[in-house]
Amino acid sequence: MSYSIETISQLLCAKRIGDKESRIDWLLTDSRSLCFAEETLFFALQSKRNDGHKYISDLYARGVRNFVVSQLPDTASFTDANFLVVANPLKALQKLAELHRAKFQIPVIGVTGSNGKTVVKEWLHQLLSPDRVITRSPRSYNSQIGVPLSVWQLNEESELAIIEAGISEMGEMRALQSIIRPTIGILTNIGGAHQENFFSLQEKCMEKVSLFKDCDVVIYNGDNDLISDCVAKNMLTAREIAWSKKDKEKPLFISAINKGTDRTSISYRYLGFDNSFTIPFIDDASIENSLNCLAACLYLMVPNEEITARMAKLEPVAMRLEVKEGKNGCVLINDTYNSDIASLDIALDFLYRRSEAKGMKRTLILSDILETGQSTTLLYRKVTQLVHSRGINKIIGVGPEITSSAKKFEIEKYFFPNTEALLKSEVFSSLRNEVILIKGSRDFAFERISEELELKVHETILEINLNALVANLNYFRAKLKPETKMVCMVKAFAYGAGSYEVAKTLQDHRVDYLAVAVADEGSDLRKAGITGSIMIMNPEMSAFKTMFDYKLEPEVYSFHLLDALIKEAEKEGITNFPIHVKLDTGMHRLGFAPEDMPELIKRLKSQNAVLPRSVFSHLVGSDSEKFDTFTRQQIEIFDEASLQLTSAFQHKILRHICNSAGIERFPGAQHDMVRLGIGLYGVSAVDNSIINNVSTLKTTILQIRDVPKEDSVGYSRKGRLERDSRIAAIPIGYADGLNRHLGNGNAYCMVNGKKAPYVGNICMDVCMIDVTDIDCKEGDNAIIFGDELPITVLSDILDTIPYEILTSVSSRVKRVYFQD
Numbered sequence: 001m002s003y004s005i006e007t008i009s010q011l012l013c014a015k016r017i018g019d020k021e022s023r024i025d026w027l028l029t030d031s032r033s034l035c036f037a038e039e040t041l042f043f044a045l046q047s048k049r050n051d052g053h054k055y056i057s058d059l060y061a062r063g064v065r066n067f068v069v070s071q072l073p074d075t076a077s078f079t080d081a082n083f084l085v086v087a088n089p090l091k092a093l094q095k096l097a098e099l100h101r102a103k104f105q106i107p108v109i110g111v112t113g114s115n116g117k118t119v120v121k122e123w124l125h126q127l128l129s130p131d132r133v134i135t136r137s138p139r140s141y142n143s144q145i146g147v148p149l150s151v152w153q154l155n156e157e158s159e160l161a162i163i164e165a166g167i168s169e170m171g172e173m174r175a176l177q178s179i180i181r182p183t184i185g186i187l188t189n190i191g192g193a194h195q196e197n198f199f200s201l202q203e204k205c206m207e208k209v210s211l212f213k214d215c216d217v218v219i220y221n222g223d224n225d226l227i228s229d230c231v232a233k234n235m236l237t238a239r240e241i242a243w244s245k246k247d248k249e250k251p252l253f254i255s256a257i258n259k260g261t262d263r264t265s266i267s268y269r270y271l272g273f274d275n276s277f278t279i280p281f282i283d284d285a286s287i288e289n290s291l292n293c294l295a296a297c298l299y300l301m302v303p304n305e306e307i308t309a310r311m312a313k314l315e316p317v318a319m320r321l322e323v324k325e326g327k328n329g330c331v332l333i334n335d336t337y338n339s340d341i342a343s344l345d346i347a348l349d350f351l352y353r354r355s356e357a358k359g360m361k362r363t364l365i366l367s368d369i370l371e372t373g374q375s376t377t378l379l380y381r382k383v384t385q386l387v388h389s390r391g392i393n394k395i396i397g398v399g400p401e402i403t404s405s406a407k408k409f410e411i412e413k414y415f416f417p418n419t420e421a422l423l424k425s426e427v428f429s430s431l432r433n434e435v436i437l438i439k440g441s442r443d444f445a446f447e448r449i450s451e452e453l454e455l456k457v458h459e460t461i462l463e464i465n466l467n468a469l470v471a472n473l474n475y476f477r478a479k480l481k482p483e484t485k486m487v488c489m490v491k492a493f494a495y496g497a498g499s500y501e502v503a504k505t506l507q508d509h510r511v512d513y514l515a516v517a518v519a520d521e522g523s524d525l526r527k528a529g530i531t532g533s534i535m536i537m538n539p540e541m542s543a544f545k546t547m548f549d550y551k552l553e554p555e556v557y558s559f560h561l562l563d564a565l566i567k568e569a570e571k572e573g574i575t576n577f578p579i580h581v582k583l584d585t586g587m588h589r590l591g592f593a594p595e596d597m598p599e600l601i602k603r604l605k606s607q608n609a610v611l612p613r614s615v616f617s618h619l620v621g622s623d624s625e626k627f628d629t630f631t632r633q634q635i636e637i638f639d640e641a642s643l644q645l646t647s648a649f650q651h652k653i654l655r656h657i658c659n660s661a662g663i664e665r666f667p668g669a670q671h672d673m674v675r676l677g678i679g680l681y682g683v684s685a686v687d688n689s690i691i692n693n694v695s696t697l698k699t700t701i702l703q704i705r706d707v708p709k710e711d712s713v714g715y716s717r718k719g720r721l722e723r724d725s726r727i728a729a730i731p732i733g734y735a736d737g738l739n740r741h742l743g744n745g746n747a748y749c750m751v752n753g754k755k756a757p758y759v760g761n762i763c764m765d766v767c768m769i770d771v772t773d774i775d776c777k778e779g780d781n782a783i784i785f786g787d788e789l790p791i792t793v794l795s796d797i798l799d800t801i802p803y804e805i806l807t808s809v810s811s812r813v814k815r816v817y818f819q820d
Contacts, residue, residue, distance in 0.1 A: 001025075001100075001155045005066050005082050008041065011099050012092050014068070014084035017075055022066050022082060027093065027152050029145055031055035032508070033349045035389045037063030043089045044069045045145070048482035050510060052089070068092050090144065097148030098179045104154050108161040109296060110182025110215070112173075112208045114191035116289045117142060117164045122317040123293045124162050126442075127310045128300065132159040133373035138342040140467075142166035147176050153342055157373030165211050169197035173210045184299065185212035185238065186292050187220040187227060205230040212236055219243070219295040221288065222250045241295045243268075252295050257287060261775065268294065275304045277311040283753075290314070315442055321350055323501065323817035325455045329433040331360070332453055336438055336446035340369055341382055347439055348390040350819065353508065355435035356529060361393040363431065365449060367419075367440035368399030380405035387411070394434070398422055398444055419444050423452060459731040460699040462809055463786070464497045466505045466819045468692040472680050473509060475691055476663050485512035485654065485673040487535060488680055491521060495681045496737075496806040497695055498815040500528045505819075507532045512673065519543035522552040535580055544568040548577065553613060557582040557590040562603065562610075569609035578613035583641050585617040585634040585657075594641040601648045614654035614673065615642045623661035623685045631662075635669045661685035683802045688792045696786030697809060699732045701751070701778050704771065713768050714760025718744050721759075726772045728756070730782045733765040737808040738784065739798055743767065747797050750783040751776050 003011075005022040025039040029052070034040065042064055044052030053071050060078050068084045075083065086092040101108075109124065111117045118140050125134055135158040137150040142164035150163050165176045190205045198204040209230045212218045215238040220227050222242030231240065244250035245257070248269075255274070256267040259282045266287070267276040279290050290311065297307050322334040333354065335347045348364070355362050364387060372379055380402060387395060387409060394412040397403055403415040416422040419440075436453065440446030477486065488511045489495070494502035503514055503525050515535040516522045522534045523546050536547060539554035541564050547554055548569070556562050556579045569577050581600070584591030592600055604612060617638045621627025638657050646653045655671040660679030662669060664686050678685050682694040707727050713719030730749070734740050743762040748755040749769060756769040769782065785791040785805070795802045 001103075002039070005041070005084075008096065009082075009084050012068070012084060012086055012095060014086050014092070016082060016084055017072060018078075018080075018082035020065060020080055020082050024066060027096075027149060028059075028064075029093070029149070031059055032353065034059065034062060034064065035345060035349070035386060038065065040064050041066045041068060043067075043093045044071075045090050045093075046070070049477065093145070093148050094175050094179055097151040098181075100154065101151050101179060101181055104158065104161070106159055106161065107184060107300070108163065108180060108182045109184045109186060110163055110165055110177075110180045110211050111186045111188065112142075112165040112167075112211050113186075113188030114204075116188035116285060116292075117166065119286075119289045119317045120186060120188055120292050121162050121164055123289060123314055124296055126314060127293055127297055127307070128160060128302070130306075130310070131302070133157045134160045134162060136162040137164045138340075138346050140164065140166070144172060144175060147179050151179050159373075165208075167204075167207060170203065170207055173207050177211050177213065180211070181214065182211065183216045184296060185215040185218040186296060187212075187218070187231075188292060189221065189224070189288065190226055201226060202230065206233065209234045209236070212238060217241060217299055219292055219299070221291075222247060241299060243291050243295055252291075252298065254291060266290070266294075270298050273304075275308070277308040279311050279314055281314070281316075321347065321819045323354065323819070324450075325814060326431075326436060326453045327455050328431060330431055330453065331355075331435045332450060333435065333437045334450045336440050336442075336450055340372065341379070341386075344369070344383065344439060345386055347437055348386055348392070351392075351435060351437040352390045354504070361434040362391060363394040363396065363434045363436045364392050365396040365398070365422075365436060365438045365440070365446070366402060367397075367444040367446060368401040370441045370443065376401050376404065380408055384408040396422065396427060398440065398446075419446065419448060423448060428452060459702070460697070460736055461814045461816050462496070463696040463698065464501065464815055464817045465692075465694055465696070466501065466817055468682060468694045469497075469502065469505060469680065470509055471692040472682055472694065473506070473511070473676070476660070476674075476676055476679055479663055479667060480670060480674065483672075484670045485656075487511075487513040487515050487656065487673060487675040489515045489675065489677040490525075491515060491517040491537060492807045493811070495678070495803065496809040497681060498817070499525060500530070501815070501817045503530045503532075504528075515675065519546040519550075519552055519554075522547070523550045526550040526552075539565075541565075545572070548572055548574055553578045553580060555580045555582050555590075556610075557584075557592065559592075559596075559599075559603070562600075566607050566609045570607070575608050576611040577609060579610045581612050581615040581645065583615065583617040583638060585637040585641070586630065587618045587620050589618070591617065594637055597641050597644040601645060605648070611651070612645065612649065612653050614656060615645050616656040616673075616675075617642075619657060619659055619662050619666075622659060622665055631666065635666070659685070678803060681806060683792065688795075688802070690790050690792065693787050693790070695791070695806060695809075697732075697737075697784040697813070698786065699730045699782050699784065701728045701771075701776065701780050701782060702731055702766075704728045704776070704778055712760070714743075715763065716761060719760025719768065723772070725759075725770055726774075727759060728769050728771045728776070728778075728782075729766055730769060731766055732782075732784065733763045733767055735764045736810045736813050737805070738762055738767060739794075739805070739808070741798055742794065747794060748789075750788040752780060753788065756782065 002023045002025045009016040024041045026036050028040045028042045029045050066082045068089045072085055111120050125136055135153050141150045163180045167173050217239045219241045222244040223246055241251050243252035245254045253269045258265045263278050263280050264282050265278045324332040326332040333351055395409050397415040406415045414427050438446055438450050488506050490499050490503050493499050513533045513535050515537055517538045519536055534552050536552050536554045582591040622631050642655045654673045656673035658669050658674040660677050663674050682691050707725050709721050709723045711721055732738050740762045743758045745757050748757040751774050754774045756771050759768045759770050783789055791802045791805055795805055
């Protein structure tokens with residue numbers, strides 16, 4: 001559905017500046033995601049750390065002509081533009097979505113909860129889409145911005161909507177409820193996610209339940225006392241389907257749950273009738289998610305036999321875009337779990353950003369987009385526009401519908417009737433040095449294509465959850481004043497996580513500085529396309545030319561280094577090159593002494609080759625209360641010495657001393673900037689707790705053998721068995737970063753949710769684990785550390801710090817990146 005700009009102006013009660021006629025199909029809040037400029041309305045959102053008004057000029061140059069603003073720019077520079085002036089562009093976006101939603105008298109499922117929202121949404125789509133055209137939130141678009149963008153996708157063909165709603169603080173659900181106006185509500189569960197802004201779990205639960213105040217029916221776990229109590233206290237008028245495994249009087253009684261090796265059979269009674277179904281999962285979270293889906297299907301009167309048949313075919317929801325290394329120098333972006341216009345737009349945007357600086361061709365492998373309710377002509381006209389606007393160089397289409405529209409694609413193209421035909425073709429052999437997005441409806445089994453194109457060099461991988469990284473960034477940002485800048489540490493291969501992908505993600509989220517150890521790390525990031533400011537923490541005198549060439553800003557900690565840098569800069573004809581002055585306030589590692597400040601100021605003022613951009617120091621014990629007196633003394637010394645430097649110059653010199661622990665424990669010492677290190681990667685420097693886990697090291701079982709008691713396992717016969725055992729070999733060893741001291745039963749990995757102790761000495765490339773009491777088979781995963789086994793467990797066993805374990809993961813271990 002499209003609206004005229006005049007209609008939108010009236011709906012928003014906006015002051016309109018400009019009289020150009022326009023039709024609006026697309027709403028934009030992130031300038032980097034622009035696709036259809038002429039049909040786009042940009043909302044200049046303002047936050048604590050950014051202002052959308054800054055991007056108006058660039059968007060205008062790229063063809064956007066319609067803007068919602070709270071601050072009117074100089075219109076003389078934008079003669080063809082329409083500006084809708086409102087008090088708050090975010091509220092205007094939400095209001096527009098709310099008015100759009102009011103046009104539809106269809107069932108709308110609102111899903112909220114701490115975990116499982118996206119899985120329930122996607123499984124409901126799998127279960128319900130054969131019968132009706134469904135509009136649903138793309139991926140995890142469940143925020144104050146994501147929800148209105150999701151609701152905007154409702155159109156004339158929509159027969160049902162499924163919209164996620166997520167909150168992180170009190171008062172947010174009211175706006176989302178007005179936008180979604182669900183008729184069916186599903187509360188998945190209540191847990192600790194985003195708990196920091198709520199007084200209690202009950203407060204959070206009450207806020208989430210408020211989404212359902214005008215629903216016809218509410219679905220939840222009736223065995224959960226907290227949820228049941230909050231539903232009762234909200235005094236909802238809706239019918240309740242509170243499913244239960246205990247109470248036979250509940251509307252939906254779950255009479256039996258039987259787990260097999262790879263499937264779970266579930267029996268239930270609803271309105272006096274007994275039925276059953278099977279799902280291809282055995283974990284408790286999947287079982288609970290399936291029961292919420294079951295209740296929704298029953299309410300929507302899906303026949304029992306259809307529920308049974310479709311539940312058996314449920315597929316796992318790959319909620320994250322996977323970035324993998326492909327064959328022949330290719331990079332794979334795997335998004336094979338669904339395909340629709342909204343998610344295609346998001347995936348293409350991801351592809352464009354990831355390939356923009358690599359100088360690699362962009363290739364799209366796309367299947368027919370099924371069950372949209374749109375005509376083939378209209379649908380693939382939109383697909384063609386998306387493909388062309390995102391600069392795709394090559395398309396490989398699979399399916400009869402997209403093949404029938406092949407002429408629309410004016411790029412290199414190949415089309416096949418089905419996946420089998422593509423796999424038998426010669427097309428894959430020609431793929432070289434390309435970034436390839438694999439995007440397909442689940443009926444096309446595109447996981448076979450991903451399997452074929454993936455470079456398989458090692459069975460051990462390190463998974464990096466970029467969403468968790470961003471969540472950690474925002475966790476610390478929330479503790480800062482809006483004007484406080486942030487340096488993010490990406491040295492040591494981003495603490496083992498992989499420098500480029502981490503740096504790119506941080507750049508996308510507009511951190512102020514990235515910091516690496518040496519110039520070569522910085523130049524590698526520049527060559528990969530990182531354009532933001534980069535600080536060099538341990539500059540080498542032999543690398544001055546590299547720093548100048550790649551605009552890398554060095555730390556300067558001594559007169560010897562300063563004099564050498566000035567001399568080289570003058571030799572190169574460079575002036576005002578930014579440097580970062582380090583002070584020693586008690587660490588006694590590197591830095592100018594406080595008493596050096598007069599001489600340092602004198603030397604800096606006597607030349608114009610370098611210019612101090614910041615002055616900083618390093619806290620020694622900000623993570624521990626027992627050092628608080630010393631920490632405060634460091635801060636006092638830094639304040640006095642740094643102010644001498646800043647007051648000697650007219651330009652702004654940033655001051656920073658807080659590290660991850662300092663951000664949490666000494667908010668008064670934020671100064672102009674802070675440096676975020678281990679906290680960014682999910683470990684609290686204060687108490688070693690996990691904030692949001694970023695890295696998961698996993699491998700697979702190669703072989704399982706039965707070994708009789710009193711036999712030995714491994715080198716030097718160190719693994720002596722005291723019982724008949726099942727011993728599994730996994731392809732990870734000390735050359736991969738698995739510390740030898742974890743062997744001989746000192747530690748364990750996780751296999752199918754259970755502890756599997758290391759047996760015998762850990763070898764260079766392989767180690768052995770005891771799986772006697774674990775139901776497992778060859779090919780199953782073994783988690784070395786991650787969500788199931790926090791890295792801090794291993795660091796405690798080794799009497800070390802998480803940093804050492806993270807940075808010890810070998811470069812030969814393949815990194816796989818996930819992004820919601």
